[in-house]
Amino acid sequence: MSLRLATAGESHGPALVAILTGLPAGLVLDRDAIDADLRRRQAGYGRSPRQQIETDEVEVLAGLRQGRTLGTPLALVVRNRDHKNWTWGMSPWPPEGEPAGKGTRPVTLPRPGHADLAGVLKYGLADVRDALERASARHTAVHVAAGAVAKALLAEIEVDVAGSVVDEAGLRARIDAARGERDTVGGVVEVRAEGVPPGLGSYAAKEDRLDARLAAALMGIQAVKGVEIGDGFALAGLRGSAAHDEIRTDRRRDTNHAGGIEAGVSNGEQIVARAAMKPLPTLMKPLASVDLETGEAAQALVERSDVAAVEALAVVAEAAVAWELARAAREKFGGDALGDFVAAWRAYLERIQWR
Numbered sequence: 001m002s003l004r005l006a007t008a009g010e011s012h013g014p015a016l017v018a019i020l021t022g023l024p025a026g027l028v029l030d031r032d033a034i035d036a037d038l039r040r041r042q043a044g045y046g047r048s049p050r051q052q053i054e055t056d057e058v059e060v061l062a063g064l065r066q067g068r069t070l071g072t073p074l075a076l077v078v079r080n081r082d083h084k085n086w087t088w089g090m091s092p093w094p095p096e097g098e099p100a101g102k103g104t105r106p107v108t109l110p111r112p113g114h115a116d117l118a119g120v121l122k123y124g125l126a127d128v129r130d131a132l133e134r135a136s137a138r139h140t141a142v143h144v145a146a147g148a149v150a151k152a153l154l155a156e157i158e159v160d161v162a163g164s165v166v167d168e169a170g171l172r173a174r175i176d177a178a179r180g181e182r183d184t185v186g187g188v189v190e191v192r193a194e195g196v197p198p199g200l201g202s203y204a205a206k207e208d209r210l211d212a213r214l215a216a217a218l219m220g221i222q223a224v225k226g227v228e229i230g231d232g233f234a235l236a237g238l239r240g241s242a243a244h245d246e247i248r249t250d251r252r253r254d255t256n257h258a259g260g261i262e263a264g265v266s267n268g269e270q271i272v273a274r275a276a277m278k279p280l281p282t283l284m285k286p287l288a289s290v291d292l293e294t295g296e297a298a299q300a301l302v303e304r305s306d307v308a309a310v311e312a313l314a315v316v317a318e319a320a321v322a323w324e325l326a327r328a329a330r331e332k333f334g335g336d337a338l339g340d341f342v343a344a345w346r347a348y349l350e351r352i353q354w355r
């Protein structure tokens with residue numbers, strides 16, 4: 001039994017959609033909890049006014065009846081409210097009537113650090129917008145909705161996942177300084193998962209390793225350029241005697257340098273993963289680029305943009321980690337009915353005599 005997630009949607013298109021398969025039947029979902037996570041993603045210091053336009057809400061089109069999953073594909077939709085300003089420019093079909101609103105003129109000024117240049121070259125596009133609309137982090141909204149579903153499933157086996165900003169105290173000052181100079185900043189976020197039993201993931205194959213899966217999930221988020229599990233890069237400078245977490249007679253540890261994963265398998269300690277976000281690539285003081293139409297030197301596209309999205313990344317990273325942990329838990333405990341899943345988890349804890 002494996003969880004799968006497929007998403008679609010452009011930044012200014014009609015909506016973002018996600019299809020989740022592999023959920024057990026009988027899981028109770030709370031619309032307010034999903035919407036609360038969507039709002040957390042939109043909040044945060046340094047975001048652009050777009051976040052006030054959007055006020056994201058989840059809609060469910062399939063797989064849920066009266067608040068309970070049916071064990072069938074769950075289809076989620078988050079509408080792009082801003083689409084009303086782009087109905088001509090982002091019309092899925094050849095638009096009717098005179099050009100109106102936003103997105104009517106082709107973008108030819110690729111931004112360094114974005115998908116713009118690589119996207120038009122790879123897909124043979126004439127309008128950079130055809131690349132940037134999907135490459136944008138806007139669709140992290142449906143990933144957050146999927147993460148909220150994953151967290152509901154994980155709560156059934158007493159796992160709690162929470163993301164936060166590392167060095168939050170200094171972030172606002174860095175954002176204020178950058179905004180004044182029409183610049184952008186990045187930062188580091190951390191996700192902790194409490195209550196993960198030993199035995200999620202596997203050393204049997206590299207793609208089964210839980211650390212590899214978490215790294216891929218975090219690196220899969222826009223603008224993430226580095227991932228650490230536990231003490232990560234700092235471990236390289238330590239001696240073995242200081243780097244490893246000694247095992248007590250009750251099989252727990254007093255330290256957690258490993259971040260809760262050894263040999264690609266959870267070891268029962270808290271899972272700790274960090275992700276480093278680069279400064280956002282759309283600058284109000286644009287970087288040097290080329291006009292793809294004329295071949296002349298030009299300044300990159302300036303489009304409404306955040307100064308920082310580190311707080312949003314904490315929410316998106318939390319969702320990504322929750323999704324991967326839920327996927328690993330589904331593989332380990334299976335079950336078509338929620339009760340089967342929970343019973344398998346209980347039986348396993350009994351077998352290993354955990355806690």
Ligand SMILES: Cc1cc2nc3c(=O)[nH]c(=O)nc-3n(C[C@H](O)[C@H](O)[C@H](O)COP(=O)(O)O)c2cc1C
Pocket residue numbers: 048113114115135136137140221222223224278280281282283304305306307309312313316
């Ligand atoms: C939550 C979130 C919000 C973002 N907001 C913006 C933004 O407003 N402006 C921008 O230029 N990049 C933003 N980004 C980053 C770009 O989406 C990202 O840098 C771009 O897709 C290029 O991908 P790469 O950085 O992974 O190479 C955001 C990323 C995340 C995770």
